[in-house]
Amino acid sequence: MISVRTLCKRHGDRSVLENVSAEVTRGETIAIVGPSGGGKSTLLRCLNYLESFDAGSVTIAGFELRPGMGARDAAKLRAMRSRVGMVFQQFNLFPHLSALDNITLAPRVVKGSASGKAETRALELLHKVGLRDRANAYPHELSGGQQQRVAIARALAQEPDVLLFDEPTSALDPEMRDDVMEVIRDLAKGGMTMLVVTHEMQFAHDIASRVWVIDKGTIAEDGPPSQVVDDPQTTVAREFFARLRSARRD
Ligand SMILES: Nc1ncnc2c1ncn2[C@@H]1O[C@H](COP(=O)(O)OP(=O)(O)OP(=O)(O)O)[C@@H](O)[C@H]1O
Numbered sequence: 001m002i003s004v005r006t007l008c009k010r011h012g013d014r015s016v017l018e019n020v021s022a023e024v025t026r027g028e029t030i031a032i033v034g035p036s037g038g039g040k041s042t043l044l045r046c047l048n049y050l051e052s053f054d055a056g057s058v059t060i061a062g063f064e065l066r067p068g069m070g071a072r073d074a075a076k077l078r079a080m081r082s083r084v085g086m087v088f089q090q091f092n093l094f095p096h097l098s099a100l101d102n103i104t105l106a107p108r109v110v111k112g113s114a115s116g117k118a119e120t121r122a123l124e125l126l127h128k129v130g131l132r133d134r135a136n137a138y139p140h141e142l143s144g145g146q147q148q149r150v151a152i153a154r155a156l157a158q159e160p161d162v163l164l165f166d167e168p169t170s171a172l173d174p175e176m177r178d179d180v181m182e183v184i185r186d187l188a189k190g191g192m193t194m195l196v197v198t199h200e201m202q203f204a205h206d207i208a209s210r211v212w213v214i215d216k217g218t219i220a221e222d223g224p225p226s227q228v229v230d231d232p233q234t235t236v237a238r239e240f241f242a243r244l245r246s247a248r249r250d
């Protein structure tokens, strides 16, 4: 489903991703963890070309991405992004649209779905994320956790092959995180292919098929949670998990 080959990304003279190679098969959930500034968000953003890269290539949901894609490739990038959904830390809902309209916008405009059909599907998705009764609420009338669940429903409305999450629960109060994590957990059970940048280690442990520890622009460790989280082999992973555990105890 995703193949990353020797991906390199620079910002000026700083190398942010260095020869990253990885494969993700359909139905996997990858938890991405690691120290701040390591390149987690950058990698995710390169995967749907919100950021371009300098060398290497990415195949995702049947699309081939390479350096230097631009205006000529706009149609292809649009088609790719309708197969590859992204959910951000800060929800990014349209403030002037109701929950329902946030969800139906892309299917109506991008895919040309009839509005009745888009609406029926949106209501099903709102039900799935536990918000069927809030269809007409505007983002400012919803809690952070509810807004994030609308954002997930919006991503699902495109019927993506892959979902990318960048710290989906980091902006939320602890008591709101569980509902969002529950939705992601259900998606994992349902076989959605997902990459989730997260600091919630228990969550990563429970839902991930693999954990990637990203540090200094490389995947320092890659394996099942039972290996990477419980018995890390690299110093960076050992120190990272030890810091997380001691932060939790504070
Ligand atoms: N627009 C930019 N210009 C210059 N450097 C950038 C830019 N965006 C990111 N970087 C640098 O790239 C590196 C990786 O950043 P990235 O946001 O991918 O890290 P991260 O692993 O997601 O960190 P965090 O856990 O704090 O979110 C950092 O050193 C950052 O300073």
Ligand SMILES: [Mg+2]
Pocket: 040, 041, 042
């Ligand atoms: Mg980040």
